[in-house]
Amino acid sequence: MRSGAVASRSATVAAAQRSIALGSKSFAAASRLFDRETRERAWLLYAWCRACDDIADGQNHGGDLTRVTDPQARLAEITAKTETALAGEVVGDPPFDALRIVAAETNMPRRFARDLIAGFALDAEDWRPRSEGDLYRYCYHVAGVVGCMMAVVMGVSPDDDATLDRACDLGMAFQLANIARDIEEDDRGGRCYLPVEWLVEMDFPPGQHMKPPFRKRLAVLSRRLADRAAAFEESARHGAPALPFRSAWAVLSAAAIYGAIGQKVAERGEHAWDHRVTTSTGEKVRFILRGLIEARTRVVRYPPTERPATLWQRPR
Template identity: 70%
Template sequence: MASSKIVCTVARAETVAAARTSIAVGSKSFAAASKLFAPAVRERAWLLYAWCRRCDDLADGQVAGHGMRRLDDAPERLAAITAMTEAALAGEVVGDPPFDALRLVVAETRMPPRLPRDLVAGFALDAEDWRPRTEDDLYRYCYHVAGAVGCMMAVVMGVAPDDAATLDRACDLGMAFQLANIARDLSEDDAAGRCYLPTQWLAEIDVPPGELMRPSYRPRVAMLARRLAIRAAAFEASARHGTPALSFRSAWAVLAAAAIYGAIGREVARRGERAWDTRVSTSGADKLRFIARAAAQATRRRRLYPPTPRDPALWTRPR
């Protein structure tokens, strides 16, 4: 019995180590924010990230979030993601470290299986070459690929799975991140044959799908990118009001991440039509500044971000 426990402990440590490497390579912003968590939460955040990163890489043919390309075998990749995710949710040893990372997180936090499945549903939309037609479609996609991740992170931080109000705020942060990412990655997505701008928005400015990056259309597309940044800022502001429900260290990490990712959307909006000349990112110095500011905000979070009714005009996640 003792030897079995030792083996399990070693296996977990190896999975955590692999997850730590995954986040260090795949997301410097998330890696920086995760250092602020308490040790147990930090490890589970790494484990969850590793699974999300692996699924995303499989779905997009990437390596550590880079090099997205057109795929001829998207349905097969989705089937593999689904099968391994379901095995992990059933408590089975998968043999692929990121999927075993999910198994550990679910077992240790009692995470509702619906949340990982909601993320996989987002990958299914991409596999179907889906495009949003309306703004509501855009938000639904953002929920599946990022809002659900926000909810899972909240559970990792100790939020009860039935605390709908706090999960709504966590979802808001994921929505903010994804909207900012879409604005930043318009050129990269266009090169891969994808577009997450609603077709109704494109019709408004008379830009044909697949031609976003033509120089003559750049000023108009910049207007839509600014619109995305404004929407992202509204979700970010809402998310901040969920931090009083978190511990100090978790609130610190969340507020730091909100500032780091929020800066991406604001910079895209500031650059206008030059936003895609070089990839927008936050510098190491900026990250340190945001982290320091977030510490002060976390200390005063109950006064700065008192629990208030969520803005009914904001899109709400499915129940």
């Protein structure tokens, strides 16, 4: 679909479906578990998130990270098109019109989209986390807030802070697992999301954390990331009883699929970056079946509990 064209909702949904099929097999598989209305809205939201990420990083539906020479111009493009979409105006660019549609249909708070763009702004400024708290702040902006947006897509009220906190936790878990898996890829792209304090603690020479002599030390930090991801994932699961059955099934399945990525990174130790960590089709099927059982028993399996105070506190 050419940029500048005004597309129907069905055409925009179809383009969004193609985007998720190309960009994330895990999310595409989990999204199939939603009812039709929620599924289409999830695709629309994904298409916008994917396009913003691709513009910011010079990618095509993910792929290899590249060093862009005009990050501020890219950020300005993302911001302008997003604000046009949030204003309810036709953008003429399918992923941004996808946001226009899903935001209008769900009464999506505008601050969520702006919080995500703030994460792209951090990357555009060549920002690096100094502390674990800084790492969590970044994870919120690039993934935790997407969890909040997905919850709204599933019918959660924008005022239901308790459920939105759990949804945010799942996004945080996904991003921490991604960071652990992608340390080598990020390094090639000139980025590092390991907190400076962690690197100092492990006595890494500046910029040398991917060098072979330091892989055992790096494995310690990747396991730490996986452990943090698991804690956020466990908290997120206690939000499942607030969701409709099919949405809970999708969420619990996705949690297991991404949780497995973090676990595999930790288990592989210093060899975690020899080959990209993925989950097989068979594993996805197994996690989806397990998610079905958990969704059916979610009220008993995940009773109301206090969210751990040590986890990230979502901005209000």
